[in-house]
Amino acid sequence: MMGADAPSTVGAGAAETAESSHQNSTIDALDSPESIAAEVSTRIEVFLESKAAEFLAISPDAHDIGQALLDFTRGGKMIRPVLLWWGFQLAVGDDQSRDRLAGGVAEAAGSLELLHAAALIHDDVIDHSDTRRGKPSLHRRFEARHCERRYQGGAEPFGVAAAIVIGDICLALSEELFEKSQTVLGITSSARSLRATLRRDVMVGQYLDVLAEVVPLEDERIGERAWEVLSYKSAKYSVEQPLLLGAALGGADEDQLAEISRFGLPLGQAFQLRDDVLGVFGDPAATGKPAGDDIREGKRTVLIAESMKNLSPKQVQFMAERLGDPNLSDAEVGECVAMLTESGGLDAVESFIRTKYDEALSVVRQWATAGPHSDTARTKIGPTALDQLERFAEALSYRRS
């Protein structure tokens, strides 16, 4: 597994390197998710430690910021870093430039994880979530600290204020780590532009999500809205765009990027549709969330939108009165859940997942025979890499947690 830091190649541009050297190279095996996660975690820790030292130099009080971010970023699933890494491998193949650039790729992947951490910190404030990854959410941690240290004023507003600012700092650090990666990888304008799009999409998706939750359930755009949120807040941002960004960092051309989208977008949609199903039907012991969490939160998912299609006006009214009420009893949640099954909503979503999963799979299987795009095939994936991609796609689409 690639671990050593690559020498700096400022301005060299991975694009040229990749372009010239691995026409038709074959990629036999992708690095394992576990080894990528370990490598990226280390990069993030080293980076955050250096930032914590900078903060400390500004003020002894600022040390807490670095510590809070170190704690918060531990224990993530690292889906986006793994996909960025694989996108890079798919573009570069088993080319020699890979090891030289690995340090930069790990930093770019870590930058995505920091962007994700920033989004989660603010998301938890917005959703008033008490927990994240089985631990207290950041605003609750600072709320608790307010009490422990006997600070003055309200503990809750202090927690919220600290989490807003620390989320902003985390976003800024994500920029900085991406910047750092560019000194190793070389400045690729296509990668910068993809990164800007990724950042924009997840934030606009988040805005659309906030809005969807307050629009009446009877609104005629509920279905379109649910697909917009699903695609921008999650499918593109969590799956398609990390793959694309990694591939761009590896010097992929437009055709190759388009091919990766054909795989990444439907897989991302299957991933988020599964998330929606788990948010209602998931086993609390496996998901770590209370049963029917999405019902009490009032999420306007594709599952909800599909169910609405077949409900009577009276049933819609029934749902409208309950969805988003944090004080619903377990029995009331149960009634809503039953309605989502009986309406055919769950079946419709499972069918979408199957279709999207199959679509993604058929694309990646073509890569194994014809290379990632038929006309100007460059990287061809071997059976081991194919198997890894298939297993990952299945894990995203049919996971239980």
Added chain:
Amino acid sequence: MMGADAPSTVGAGAAETAESSHQNSTIDALDSPESIAAEVSTRIEVFLESKAAEFLAISPDAHDIGQALLDFTRGGKMIRPVLLWWGFQLAVGDDQSRDRLAGGVAEAAGSLELLHAAALIHDDVIDHSDTRRGKPSLHRRFEARHCERRYQGGAEPFGVAAAIVIGDICLALSEELFEKSQTVLGITSSARSLRATLRRDVMVGQYLDVLAEVVPLEDERIGERAWEVLSYKSAKYSVEQPLLLGAALGGADEDQLAEISRFGLPLGQAFQLRDDVLGVFGDPAATGKPAGDDIREGKRTVLIAESMKNLSPKQVQFMAERLGDPNLSDAEVGECVAMLTESGGLDAVESFIRTKYDEALSVVRQWATAGPHSDTARTKIGPTALDQLERFAEALSYRRS
């Protein structure tokens, strides 16, 4: 006034351009703050209009984001863009490259204004501020919209959620506009690094400010804390660093940057010390803020810290019970204000302002005779530019609003 868009000079690097061409050039006059503000406003509007169109392409619901940011960014004082622009002029002098690069400088300046807008949007959420620049704050606007459009759920949490996300988007757009400026100005690593420092400092300063407000007034670090917040959240970020960033974009070397800091940091401190005075003693008709606003908000300024030094334990106790109570009567606010005067706190701060102002002025006067640094003088400023800098410094240090 420089208005036309410069042709793209990707990778050219303003640094080289500046380095080679204007050794010992003289700058006769700086562009006027009004003309700079007009130019930068136009750039911001054009950029935000293009982004609003992108958002609209994602979803009809996302159009509001662009509109909200267009509204919010109008009517700012544009102090930071003006200083960035002047920093660039001071580095480049009356060199010909100036006009060619002006479009990029306007974008970089606009990027700072968007960063500032993002900070204000989140700041207003944190401080529960109802107004900004004489209009409702962004979260209050979205709260009002929730009512107008008869959305469901709580109007206030919706306003807060929208403002958190739109603040994040504004921060991302600030990055994007800076990125755009680099295609005209060329990638200068010193400018990128200065921008990262500026962004970090204002955010860490904001965290320290949030913390300072909850730490007991009797805490022994109150004075140091107040100076940390003043320097990082404002003095550096609002004055010193915009000048430095502009100068770096114009190809300034380390010596020239150090010289600009000698002027910018004390001026920034004078600027913020004046802000602290106006927050308590300002005329509401001029500042647009209620009398004694900082008292009810509980800001832990240098003014408060200086006053504490000379108060009896009983008086400190009196202040501690009132500072930060939003429900104080005008009479109670008046008692606190009187205490800040009688304690000598106000005199101490006025004396700091004078010292810092004089310090900044003495530096800029040296530039008029010896060039911006004595050993390797490059740009020399003429009497008109000197007069402009002096007037601006006075306006920042002795303004009434």
